[in-house]
Amino acid sequence: xxxxxxxxxxxxxxxxxxxxxxxxxxxxxxxxxxxxxxxxxxxxxxxxxxxxxxxxxxxxxxxxxxxxxxxxxxxxxxxxxxxxxxxxxxxxxxxxxxxxxxxxxxxxxxxxxxxxxxxxxxxxxxxxxxxxxxxxxxxxxxxxxxxxxxxxxxxxxxxxxxxxxxxxxxxxxxxxxxxxxxxxxxxxxxxxxxxxxxxxxxxxxxxxxxxxxxxxxxxxxxxxxxxxxxxxxxxxxxxxxxxxxxxxxxxxxxxxxxxxxxxxxxxxxxxxxxxxxxxxxxxxxxxxxxxxxxxxxxxxxxxxxxxxxxxxxxxxxxxxxxxxxxxxxxxxxxxxxxxxxxxxxxxxxxxxxxxxxxxxxxxxxxxxxxxxxxxxxxxxxxxxxxxxxxxxxxxxxxxxxxxxxxxxxxxx
Numbered sequence: 001x002x003x004x005x006x007x008x009x010x011x012x013x014x015x016x017x018x019x020x021x022x023x024x025x026x027x028x029x030x031x032x033x034x035x036x037x038x039x040x041x042x043x044x045x046x047x048x049x050x051x052x053x054x055x056x057x058x059x060x061x062x063x064x065x066x067x068x069x070x071x072x073x074x075x076x077x078x079x080x081x082x083x084x085x086x087x088x089x090x091x092x093x094x095x096x097x098x099x100x101x102x103x104x105x106x107x108x109x110x111x112x113x114x115x116x117x118x119x120x121x122x123x124x125x126x127x128x129x130x131x132x133x134x135x136x137x138x139x140x141x142x143x144x145x146x147x148x149x150x151x152x153x154x155x156x157x158x159x160x161x162x163x164x165x166x167x168x169x170x171x172x173x174x175x176x177x178x179x180x181x182x183x184x185x186x187x188x189x190x191x192x193x194x195x196x197x198x199x200x201x202x203x204x205x206x207x208x209x210x211x212x213x214x215x216x217x218x219x220x221x222x223x224x225x226x227x228x229x230x231x232x233x234x235x236x237x238x239x240x241x242x243x244x245x246x247x248x249x250x251x252x253x254x255x256x257x258x259x260x261x262x263x264x265x266x267x268x269x270x271x272x273x274x275x276x277x278x279x280x281x282x283x284x285x286x287x288x289x290x291x292x293x294x295x296x297x298x299x300x301x302x303x304x305x306x307x308x309x310x311x312x313x314x315x316x317x318x319x320x321x322x323x324x325x326x327x328x329x330x331x332x333x334x335x336x337x338x339x340x341x342x343x344x345x346x347x348x349x350x351x352x353x354x355x356x357x358x359x360x361x362x363x364x365x366x367x368x369x370x371x372x373x374x375x376x377x378x379x380x381x382x383x384x385x386x387x388x389x390x391x392x393x394x395x396x397x398x399x400x401x402x403x404x405x406x407x408x409x410x411x412x
Contacts, residue, residue: 004037005131012082013046017129019064019080020089025052027089028111028126028134035122038143039175048089049126051109054078057089076107093117112136119157119164120171121149146177154187162194166206166232169223173213180222188226195231203232204279211260217242220264233265233278240264243332250338251347258285259325262292263332267300269293288325291318295326303334305346313388315355324350356392358384359399368407379406 007013007029020027027050033043050057054073057080061068067081076091094108094117108114111134115124121139128134137151148171150157150164158164165188172180195203210216221238223229229236244263248255266272272289275281281289295318299306305327306314314323327350331343360383362376370379383406393399 003040004034004125004127004133007033007037007043007046007127008129008131010046012085013087015064015082016048016066016080016087016089019060019066020048020050020052020057021129022063023050023052023056023060025050025056026111026128027052028128030114030126031118031123034125034127034133035139035143035175038125038140046087048087049092049111049114050089051092053107054091057091116151118151119161119167121151122171122175124151143175146175147181148172148176148184149181150184150187154181154183155191158187158191158194162191163198163202163206165191165195165228166203166210169219169228170206170210170213172222173210173215173219176215185226188228192226192228192231195228200278200280204281207232207279208257208261211257211264212255216255216260217245234274235271236264237267238264240329240332243338244328246338247328247331247343251344258288259292259328262289262325263329266293267296288321291322292325292329294318295322296329299326299330300333302330303336305331305343308349309391311346311349312353312356312392315350315353316358316388316392320350320355323355358387359394360384360387360403364403365407368403370407382406 008017013029017027027048029046030049031047033046036043052060054070054076057078058068058070061078061080069079069081069086071077071079071088072090076093078089079086080089081087092108092111092114094106094110094113111126115126115134115136118124121137121142123139124135124137125139126134133140138149142149148168150168168180168184168188210219213219217238220229220236220241224236224238241260241264244260245255261275262272265275266289269290272286272293275289276286295314305311311323311327314326318326324347327343327347331338331340331347334343336343360380362372362380365376365379365383366372370376383402386406387393387399387402390398390402393402
């Protein structure tokens with residue numbers, strides 16, 4: 001398994017292995033880094049497991065001149081920083097009791113037992129410093145088959161942590177191919193109501209990762225059919241998400257988790273508010289969904305993109321991001337092809353055109369005798385509407401004419 005061994009070419013990892021070797025304990029690279037190396041994907045992060053206790057790991061780091069941080073020392077995890085890169089190092093553990101969301105653990109020294117307490121076979125591989133690959137549960141075969149399978153009894157693994165239901169779908173979206181593992185899907189459906197027991201933050205984090213995955217539209221459809229979406233979101237529109245993904249591809253745009261969430265579950269501002277509460281979205285995510293939903297209202301049901309005059313008005317009234325989001329969602333709702341030239345040109349216009357800036361200030365009207373307060377507000381509102389109707393003029397003479405008309409004077 002030369003692909004996995006190539007992880008060891010990282011000089012930072014070599015430095016860390018050398019430091020931990022002085023503890024006399026065994027240390028291995030574990031989990032996702034090994035899995036992704038075998039698939040040919042670059043690892044997002046490299047985690048290690050060791051038989052050394054956390055305090056021993058921290059001492060070894062200090063002795064080697066490395067920074068050690070007790071990030072989760074009560075659970076056996078410390079973070080070692082090597083040349084600016086953080087590596088999580090976790091002491092082997094074994095579960096004493098599990099509660100569906102939490103577990104009591106004690107430190108152990110058996111890599112096979114540690115592997116068997118993990119969620120999926122593809123996540124249970126480990127790699128030693130000399131390049132030996134260890135697979136206790138058939139993970140290599142499942143990686144080759146692109147199959148996501150729970151370790152041992154699926155129902156037991158799910159009861160240990162109900163988030164594993166969402167992780168089952170997420171890994172099928174990112175690493176799987178073809179049909180889902182039958183037992184895993186069945187037990188995920190049986191236990192789906194327990195997802196309501198999870199913190200909304202944990203559900204949000206897992207869902208946003210899933211939405212970015214390669215097979216997200218297909219898997220979100222399967223989750224809808226399995227009744228999982230009903231539990232976590234209440235409603236979903238799989239066909240709309242599929243269309244958005246196709247439009248993203250036609251525009252060579254990377255997947256956007258927030259926009260995909262909007263496509264899947266937000267047709268109205270009320271939907272956006274529901275998602276904010278269901279998922280504990282960040283302020284920026286929530287504001288973006290709401291703005292996109294408001295901007296989309298006049299675009300529902302169209303099959304051709306709005307004319308440039310309307311696009312410019314969207315830019316002014318909604319802002320660049322909301323206008324672009326609403327147009328992408330409207331394209332996904334339409335019957336137009338993902339690569340339709342008119343829709344692509346409209347999207348390009350929004351991407352490349354700055355939002356118009358209203359060139360008239362309240363002070364301009366006050367200087368011409370308009371009283372501050374309600375009268376000024378009404379005058380600005382009327383003036384802005386007229387400025388939009390006339391095509392957002394910037395020419396000083398045209399702006400002056402509009403101002404003078406607004407205050408009841410003849411233009412010079």
